[in-house]
Amino acid sequence: MAFWILAPIMVVAALGILFVRKAVHAALLLAVVMISLAVLYAVLDAPFLFAVQIIVYTGAILMLFLFVLMLVGVDASDSVVETIRGQRAMATVLGLLLGLVLVTGFSQIALGTAVGLDEANEGGNIQQLANVLFSRYVFAFEATSALLITAAMGAMVLAHRERLTPKSTQSSLAAQRMRDYAETGKHLGPLPSPGVYARHNAVDTPALLPDGTASELSVSRVLAARGTVRSAPAFADDIDEVRRQLAAGRSDATADPDRMPEQGGKDGAPATTEEDVPR
Amino acid sequence: MTNEYIVLSAILFTIGCVGVLTRRNAIVVFMCVELMLNACNLALVTFAKQHGNLDGQIAAFFVMVVAAAEVVIGLAIIMTIFRTRRSASVDDASLLKY
Secondary structure, three states: HHHHHHHHHHHHHHHHHOOOOOHHHHHHHHHHHHHHHHHHHHOOOOOOOHHHHHHHHHHHHHHHHHHHHHHOOOOOOOOOOOOOOOOOHHHHHHHHHHHHHHHHHHHOOOOOOOOOOOOOOOOOOOOOOOOOOHHOOOOHHHHHHHHHHHHHHHHHHHHHOOOOOOOOOOHHHHHHHHHHHHHHHHOOOOOOOOOOOOOOOOOOOOOOOOOOOOOOHHOOOHHHHHOOOHHHHHHHHHHHHEEEEEEEOOOOOOOOOOOOOHHHHOOOOOOOOOOOOOO | OOOHHHHHHHHHHHHHHHHHHHOEEHHHHHHHHHHHHHHHHHHHHHHHHHHHOOOOHHHHHHHHHHHHHHHHHHHHHHHHHHHHOOOOOOOOOOOHHH
């Protein structure tokens, strides 16, 4: 029963790996296949492999894939250029042929009724696996330990990067700033903070320069690249909107339309200054 | 009763095979290799049940260990290539051709 539910899901997810453009989506589809496989192991009387499949494959290996994807760049998608002409079509045809041969071959043979693992799993699957693993396969087991430690060392050596330039310290950064100031006149102090207005103090609102233009230095480069930085007229529209809502909200007798929060300031201060006069 | 498991494992293996041949991103190619290893594991576990014998499960366990080691090294190599060539495409790593 579990097989007939999971098998179509696995085949569809595996086919998805072939067709999705982004590597992250392929990794997620692979996770679907692996978790379904783990359930099939449980159905096939292999509870130890069920746990190992989830812990090692979906837990460790897929996380490693995702980490490397983040390092390499999530949007590193496939190029469509073929270096060998007709390679894609040939590969598809050959793959279909291989699949056809395998599937027809396996469906023509009759394996007969399964013996089942009830006898072999006597006293627990894990205990019996340990019996076999630490008697007949003990040399292979020791060899895998050597293999794993070699792989760990190899990964460390491959991923290690020598520092070619000395590490920049606080004093060297300060000296660099002074040098930049002397040579190009670059501003010494910290970058300007984003605009803080009566109703907007989010990081995507640029500070306004004295002539009314937005200061590009005051918003993060990332936000500018995403195109989510807002412009000054948009804030003004928002403020008008809020002001109208406020005016509608306090239509009772105590309301004083001249004393809006963004114009008020301290008690006794003039309600409007020269800057607040609309042009 | 175990026939359909073998057929499913053959289908998954074929899909992994085609993926290795057609995809260009080295990481996706690697994922397809993992898919082929998983398909083999399914066949091994199925045969363990078919023959009432735990050797198949032990073999699947060893395949998992080797796959873990292989993924670690392979991804480290992909990262090293990406660092020097700024690309994860298998077509760009063709210096040995010339």
